[in-house]
Amino acid sequence: MSDRRTQIMEAAVRVIAEDGVRGLRVEKLAAAAEVSTALIYYHFKDRAGILRAALEHINHRARTYTDAADATDPRAQVEHMLLLELQDTDRVRETSVAWGELRASAVFHPDLRAPLCATTEAWNADVETLIRRAQQSGTVAPTVDAGITAERLTTLVEGLSERWHSGSLPLPRARQLLTSAIELELDRA
Amino acid sequence: MSDRRTQIMEAAVRVIAEDGVRGLRVEKLAAAAEVSTALIYYHFKDRAGILRAALEHINHRARTYTDAADATDPRAQVEHMLLLELQDTDRVRETSVAWGELRASAVFHPDLRAPLCATTEAWNADVETLIRRAQQSGTVAPTVDAGITAERLTTLVEGLSERWHSGSLPLPRARQLLTSAIELELDRA
Numbered sequence: 001m002s003d004r005r006t007q008i009m010e011a012a013v014r015v016i017a018e019d020g021v022r023g024l025r026v027e028k029l030a031a032a033a034e035v036s037t038a039l040i041y042y043h044f045k046d047r048a049g050i051l052r053a054a055l056e057h058i059n060h061r062a063r064t065y066t067d068a069a070d071a072t073d074p075r076a077q078v079e080h081m082l083l084l085e086l087q088d089t090d091r092v093r094e095t096s097v098a099w100g101e102l103r104a105s106a107v108f109h110p111d112l113r114a115p116l117c118a119t120t121e122a123w124n125a126d127v128e129t130l131i132r133r134a135q136q137s138g139t140v141a142p143t144v145d146a147g148i149t150a151e152r153l154t155t156l157v158e159g160l161s162e163r164w165h166s167g168s169l170p171l172p173r174a175r176q177l178l179t180s181a182i183e184l185e186l187d188r189a
Numbered sequence: 190m191s192d193r194r195t196q197i198m199e200a201a202v203r204v205i206a207e208d209g210v211r212g213l214r215v216e217k218l219a220a221a222a223e224v225s226t227a228l229i230y231y232h233f234k235d236r237a238g239i240l241r242a243a244l245e246h247i248n249h250r251a252r253t254y255t256d257a258a259d260a261t262d263p264r265a266q267v268e269h270m271l272l273l274e275l276q277d278t279d280r281v282r283e284t285s286v287a288w289g290e291l292r293a294s295a296v297f298h299p300d301l302r303a304p305l306c307a308t309t310e311a312w313n314a315d316v317e318t319l320i321r322r323a324q325q326s327g328t329v330a331p332t333v334d335a336g337i338t339a340e341r342l343t344t345l346v347e348g349l350s351e352r353w354h355s356g357s358l359p360l361p362r363a364r365q366l367l368t369s370a371i372e373l374e375l376d377r378a
Contacts, residue, residue, distance in 0.1 A: 120357040155352060166292050166305055167295065
């Protein structure tokens, strides 16, 4: 991705996290990204194009902090990768709020569903791969269904994140619920 | 709740499920409920009052279909109650979409957070009570933490519902993920 494109997408995630999808106007994004509206139209064509690209960019952003979960043990990597989504840092909170908001918007805007689904599947697949590696290394039982477990854990992370952001669940409790869920999922015989 | 109040709230849930919280204008709600805007202002004072009341009403609506989960075995009741949230009927889908939309809106509208939190806690408590009853009847192990388990399962239902409504998870798969989660949570020794 070109620097300018990245710069616009970073601003888009920030604007969505602050004001929601409905708050994302091209003029406002141009001001936040410090570029012209013409450059935004050149890169993303229209508002729908911006939102689709923002979904991809969120996946890319999340990878930059979850890849830091470079524990050598693949089972520990699963835990780190998922728990890194529930961190009280500006960058994680912003990414997570924007992701939740785009997901919620897709309920009413069908054109967001295909990119949302692709990003969700990429995340599920990343977690599934780590669980399979943990199975190969003997730290997770071979009877665990890696696909189902990965999909359920990422769904739980989304549910916990949304309760966190909407004020129904304090972050330490969200982390506790996730930690014990991971144990429960991965420790069964 | 008076008949007129209920009539307005039923229309509010329908309008939110169709067009989102941003689509809820008092004039539109009046038309959908077939009442005057004056009557809406009389009952709910303002738009924020409508949204707060809608959150309570959603809890009431969900109870009308989840209470139908009147299996005699409390453990079966837990399963029925949670799975009834993932049903492809107009009423359940409408309630679930509106609930997700209000939750997503609370991220950006702090005045929705207290009623959202109260409704969430009431739901958690209902599930927790059923799990405790199942423990007393001997169908769930006494070592299961009823509070944590209830909170995690309701969070998972929300995450699954949102993926369902936003097109990232087909309903049968969502039900499968929930069914096996309930087994995993309740069957541990």
